[in-house]
Amino acid sequence: MTLLDVRGLTVRTADGRTLVDDLSLTVDSGERLGLIGESGSGKSLTTLAILGLLPDGMTATGSVDLAGTQIVGATEKRLAAVRGRDAAVVFQEPLTALDPLMRVGRQIAEPLARRTCLKGAALREAVRGALTQVRLPEPERIARAFPHEISGGQRQRVALAMALACAPRLLIADEPTTALDVSVQAEMLDLIDSLVRERKMSVLFVSHDLAVVARVTDRALVMKDGRAVEEGAVHDLVRLPREEYTKALVASARRLESALDLRSAR
Amino acid sequence: MTPVLELENVALRHRGSTANVVEDVSLTVEAGHSLALVGESGAGKTTLLRLLLGLSRPTCGSVRFDGAGLSPRDRTRMRDFRRSVQCVFQDPYSSLDPRRRVGAIVAEPLRSLGLDTRATAAPKVAATLERVGLPADTADRYPHEFSGGQRQRIAIARATVCHPRVLLADEPVSALDVTTRVKVVDLIAELKQEQGLTLVMVSHDLSVVASLCERTAVLERGHIVEQGDTAQVLGAPTHPYTRRLIDSVPRLPA
Numbered sequence: 116m117t118l119l120d121v122r123g124l125t126v127r128t129a130d131g132r133t134l135v136d137d138l139s140l141t142v143d144s145g146e147r148l149g150l151i152g153e154s155g156s157g158k159s160l161t162t163l164a165i166l167g168l169l170p171d172g173m174t175a176t177g178s179v180d181l182a183g184t185q186i187v188g189a190t191e192k193r194l195a196a197v198r199g200r201d202a203a204v205v206f207q208e209p210l211t212a213l214d215p216l217m218r219v220g221r222q223i224a225e226p227l228a229r230r231t232c233l234k235g236a237a238l239r240e241a242v243r244g245a246l247t248q249v250r251l252p253e254p255e256r257i258a259r260a261f262p263h264e265i266s267g268g269q270r271q272r273v274a275l276a277m278a279l280a281c282a283p284r285l286l287i288a289d290e291p292t293t294a295l296d297v298s299v300q301a302e303m304l305d306l307i308d309s310l311v312r313e314r315k316m317s318v319l320f321v322s323h324d325l326a327v328v329a330r331v332t333d334r335a336l337v338m339k340d341g342r343a344v345e346e347g348a349v350h351d352l353v354r355l356p357r358e359e360y361t362k363a364l365v366a367s368a369r370r371l372e373s374a375l376d377l378r379s380a381r
Numbered sequence: 382m383t384p385v386l387e388l389e390n391v392a393l394r395h396r397g398s399t400a401n402v403v404e405d406v407s408l409t410v411e412a413g414h415s416l417a418l419v420g421e422s423g424a425g426k427t428t429l430l431r432l433l434l435g436l437s438r439p440t441c442g443s444v445r446f447d448g449a450g451l452s453p454r455d456r457t458r459m460r461d462f463r464r465s466v467q468c469v470f471q472d473p474y475s476s477l478d479p480r481r482r483v484g485a486i487v488a489e490p491l492r493s494l495g496l497d498t499r500a501t502a503a504p505k506v507a508a509t510l511e512r513v514g515l516p517a518d519t520a521d522r523y524p525h526e527f528s529g530g531q532r533q534r535i536a537i538a539r540a541t542v543c544h545p546r547v548l549l550a551d552e553p554v555s556a557l558d559v560t561t562r563v564k565v566v567d568l569i570a571e572l573k574q575e576q577g578l579t580l581v582m583v584s585h586d587l588s589v590v591a592s593l594c595e596r597t598a599v600l601e602r603g604h605i606v607e608q609g610d611t612a613q614v615l616g617a618p619t620h621p622y623t624r625r626l627i628d629s630v631p632r633l634p635a
Contacts, residue, residue: 153558154529267422296421297585301629323558326631350634367563368633374592375615375630 116144118285118317119165119202123177124187126160126169126341134173135160136341142285147311147318149328149335149349151364157341158321162287165319166202167194182284199226199281207290209270213262219273220246220258226280245276250306268299272306279310285317292327304330325353325368337361383448384409385547385579386433386466391442393428401440402428403603410547415573415580417590417611419626420600426583429600430551433581434468435459464494467540471552473532477524483510483535484520490543509542510535513568530561534568541572548572550582554589566592587630591615599623 119142126135135157142148152158164175167186179186182201184193206212214222223242227233233241239258246254249272262270271291278286288307292300308331311318320331328335329349337344337352337360345358356362388408394401403425410416410433418426431437432444435451443450446462453459467490470476477486487506491497497505503520510519513534524532533553540548553569554562566589572578573593584590590597591611598608599622607620618624 153560297587298421298625298629301631304631324631325559326633329634330631353633363560365633367560370563371559371566371586371588371592372633375588375627 117141117180118144118146118182119319120180121161121165121178122180124161124164124179125176126157126164127174127176129172129174134341135164135175137177138338138341138343140336140343140346142317142319144284145315145317147320147332147334149332150319150321150338151323151325151328151335152338153323153364155340156338158338159289161338162204162289162319162321165287166198166204199230199283201283202285202287203278203281203283204287204289205271205274205278205291207293209267209274209294210262212274213270215262217261218258219260219262219265223258223273223277223280226277230281245280246273248279248310249273249276251276268295268303271295271303275303275307275310279314282314283316285319286311287319287321288331289321290323291320293322293324300327307331325349325364326372329353337364382411384411384445385447386410386581387445387448388429388432388439389443389445391429391432391439391444393432393437394440401603403432403600406442406603406605408598408605408608410579410581412546412579413577414596415582415594417594417597418581418583418600419585419587419590419597421585421626423602424600425603426600427551428603430468430549430581430583434466434549435462460494463490464496464543465545466547466549467543467545468549468551469533469536469540469553472556473529473536474556476536477532479524481523482520483522483524483527486524486535487520487539487542489539494543496543505542506538509538512572513538513541528561530557530565533557533565537565537568537572541576541578544576545578547579547581550580552584552586553582555584555586562589569593587615587627599626 121140124135124138127133150158163169165179167189169175175187181197184197220242223245224238227241228238242258243254246257251257251269251272257265292303295303320328322328333349335349335352336346339360345361352361353365356365388406391406392401392404418429420426432439451462484506488502491502506520515534554565570593573580580593582594594611597611597614598605601622607614607623618627
């Protein structure tokens, strides 16, 4: 069953520049799609358009059907019902995604309370559960902490707990590990992978890094200058890229990786 | 041969803090043997780079340049040091003055070191900009007119215009897209080759380290846990932390 159906999505700025150009993609229930592109390719704008979160002055045309709701042109009220329940998002930079003046526990409690109508001790227990489930140690201490008091990896886990709090059917992850160290990144990717599997969620995973996308998704769409360049199974894209741009991307990634291999072979 | 830069049993503790940021670190940078400092955030990589640049002074231990200590009072020697050791920072958006033209930015080391006047600097700036692969009209434009990769080339031009012996680079390519990253890595490799530049690079990207540096030191929480030839350290790591770092690198499917 199709959960997300994007047809002919076009995003334009007020002065008429086209940033996303006639993009179409679908994500079925339980399916994972990677969105690959370099800076300026329009991949982040695409995720914002899917949630109806485009910045002021940008307009979307075309169709974004998310679990039966048409997002393009929908009212704020309509969108509020969709966000969190049908799709939730984890952004790249956890320090700016979290409210610096609010304790972590309260930030998770907010979406939880909206969905479950829990209060008081029961809500606190649910927050504890949400933190445990993203494998944060000492959930009580983390719940009482402010975002600046915990590490970058812990903040990103908190952001993931917030996104999962409403049990969304689609998880949108926009470069969720780019700001993290490599070993923390590996843990975070494993965590996303296992949580998504347990809950049979769909994933739209946005990244500029082919190797990272390959860890999480099986299918990927390559974007350049707002357009879809090529789509297919990640393995095929990496092994037999058809388009020039994909070839260049794969070649660059391979070049850097081979430096590591040569050294280890000696 | 005397190492160009040397840290001996260096520790640094910030005022008011009880713990050392780095502790008991000894490193040598020899001409022609580029060194990578590898580790995760908070490991003390940037602190070591600041010490090597003379921007912070160690709480104990010594920092030596050409075999002798550095003293900020000794103007002639500091000028010699600044001429020999230049740096490139991570973020090409905040490391270039947005209100100055690229020509003036790149000429800065030549003028502040008293090597050139405005008139004599211009041809050197033009040659350096051309060397790093930027178009001829670059000098008259402003940083905001350039992409991230081009800005990093401008930063590299600024650092190499006075022909230093050592280039200190703090995560020089991690803010760049992968295709741009490869090109900038190539550029740095060419400069190493042509100008006999020795690179000291902080990075968490092991593939970039393996492409550019002959030697690698691995830092964990302010201590060096392993150092040696890059092939040895990354190819046959002996410390579990190094092994964990290498295993964490996401790889493309075969």
